[in-house]
Each structure stands twice: as structure tokens, then as C-alpha cells.
Amino acid sequence: MSMQYAYNAKPKPARGNEDEEEEIRGLPMFGGKPKPYHHFEQAYTAAHIHFYLSKEIGDPADYIDMIHRINTASAADVIFIHLNTPGGQLDTGVQLINAMQNSQAKIVTVLESMAYSLGTLIFLAGDEMVVNDHCLIMFHNFKGGVVGKGNELTSQLEATVKWFSALAKKIYIPFMSEEEFARITRGEDLWMQSPEIRKRLDKMMKTLNDEAEAPKKVKAPRSGYGSPCRWRSRYAN
Numbered sequence: 140m141s142m143q144y145a146y147n148a149k150p151k152p153a154r155g156n157e158d159e160e161e162e163i164r165g166l167p168m169f170g171g172k173p174k175p176y177h178h179f180e181q182a183y184t185a186a187h188i189h190f191y192l193s194k195e196i197g198d199p200a201d202y203i204d205m206i207h208r209i210n211t212a213s214a215a216d217v218i219f220i221h222l223n224t225p226g227g228q229l230d231t232g233v234q235l236i237n238a239m240q241n242s243q244a245k246i247v248t249v250l251e252s253m254a255y256s257l258g259t260l261i262f263l264a265g266d267e268m269v270v271n272d273h274c275l276i277m278f279h280n281f282k283g284g285v286v287g288k289g290n291e292l293t294s295q296l297e298a299t300v301k302w303f304s305a306l307a308k309k310i311y312i313p314f315m316s317e318e319e320f321a322r323i324t325r326g327e328d329l330w331m332q333s334p335e336i337r338k339r340l341d342k343m344m345k346t347l348n349d350e351a352e353a354p355k356k357v358k359a360p361r362s363g364y365g366s367p368c369r370w371r372s373r374y375a376n
Contacts, residue, residue: 185215188244192220196227196257199234206235212244220265221249226256233306236264250274250336263310270336278311278329313346314339 190205212218220239239246239261248265255277262268262276280303304324311320315329323329331339 183215185217186212187217187219188212189219189221192222192224192258192261195225196231196235198228199231202231202235206238209235209238209242209244209246212242214243216244217247218242218244219247219249220261221251222254222258222262223252224254224258226254226258229257229303232257232260236261236306236310239264250276250333253277255279260307260310263314268340270333270340272333274333274336276331276336278315278323280324280326314343 188208196202209218218239245267246265247267247269248262249269250262250271251274252271253275254262256279259276259278307323308320311323315323319329
């Protein structure tokens with residue numbers, strides 16, 4: 140199914156001669172009654188910015204321009220991040236997600252085909268998610284390697300496990316359950332296609348909205364990640 144974005148507002152109808160004549164007749168110099176107010180206008184520019192992550196995500200230095208543009212976008216801008224990626228380096232992903240969450244712009248993540256591993260974290264970190272037909276996502280525990288002396292290996296691995304778990308839990312839940320997240324951390328892979336993704340996004344949106352409207356004694360959703368996310372899907376009902 141093809142996607143089509145409609146960015147432009149409906150064009151205004153062309154002004155006819157009668158409209159112009161009516162405006163002229165309203166001017167004081169033509170005997171018209173002066174308007175009882177003053178009229179001022181301000182024009183604002185909003186940018187729609189598109190980034191495509193279409194391969195494995197590599198070193199942070201390769202994404203500086205993208206991250207800087209997200210960091211410096213204005214509140215009137217909309218940034219679209221199109222995803223078709225097998226995942227990649229977690230450190231790059233963390234920097235990118237932090238930029239997304241701290242940006243003044245609205246961040247829309249678009250699932251184009253597949254998003255595995257790190258791709259799922261980026262997808263669910265958006266303010267709004269777009270799900271195309273025939274898409275596939277896969278969740279799993281991180282993978283990598285460590286080098287050093289025995290005690291250094293143990294310390295680094297423990298720190299990395301805690302680092303990944305804190306980030307993933309904050310983003311994945313309530314899209315998935317606590318039990319499903321535990322299965323992932325034990326090494327299980329979790330696969331979903333477009334219908335299941337949409338179903339879970341509907342449920343997640345309801346859960347986050349309910350939590351946001353609950354009394355203050357209830358823990359706020361995604362503390363440190365702004366307001367509850369919104370999502371939309373472009374597909375036929």
C-alpha cells in the first residue's frame with residue numbers, strides 16, 4: 140500500500156472582482172465606515188524534515204549532522220524518521236533517541252518495512268508512529284563483545300546489561316508486558332507484523348493516557364521522556 144502525505148492546507152478560493160470592489164468600498168476614502176479594530180499578521184515558517192535509516196546504524200560520528208538537525212529544530216517543525224533497518228550500535232541509538240526526546244520539534248517515526256533490535260527502540264521513541272502495511276519488527280537482547288582482564292570484562296558486561304535494560308524497559312513498556320520484556324532479557328526474540336503492532340500501539344496509547352489522567356500518586360508514564368506518545372497508522376480500515 141502506498142503512502143501519501145498531505146502537507147499543504149486546502150488552497151483558498153481565488154478572489155473575484157466583486158470581493159475586491161467590496162473591500163474598496165469599505166475604505167474611508169470611498170465613503171466607507173472605518174473598521175473598529177486594527178489588524179496585524181505574523182507569518183511563521185514550519186519545516187518538514189525527513190531522515191531515512193535504511194541500513195545498519197553505525198558509528199555516532201556518522202550521524203552528527205542528523206542529530207544536530209534534530210537538536211536545533213524549532214517547535215513548529217516536524218521531523219520524520221523513516222525506518223527500514225536491522226539495528227546497529229547502541230551508543231549511536233542512545234544519542235539519537237536522546238536528541239529525539241529533547242527536540243522541540245514533533246518527531247514522527249515511520250515504519251517502512253522492517254525495524255529490528257535498535258530500530259524498535261528508535262521507532263517507539265517517537266512522539267507519533269506511522270505503521271505501513273506488511274512491516275515487521277523484532278525485539279531481542281543486545282549483542283556485542285568486551286575486551287580486557289577478567290575483572291574488567293565482568294564489570295563492563297554488568298554495566299552494559301544495566302544500561303540496556305534501563306533504556307529498553309522505559310521505551311518498550313507498556314508496548315509489551317513486563318513478562319515479555321523479561322523473556323527478551325533472557326535471550327528470546329519477539330517478532331511482530333503490522334496488525335499486531337497497530338493493536339499494541341492502540342493499547343499502549345490507552346494505557347499512557349489513562350496514567351496521565353490518574354491522580355498524582357500514580358507513577359507518571361515514561362518519566363523523563365516528555366508527554367505520553369501519540370500514534371497514527373496509515374492503512375485502510
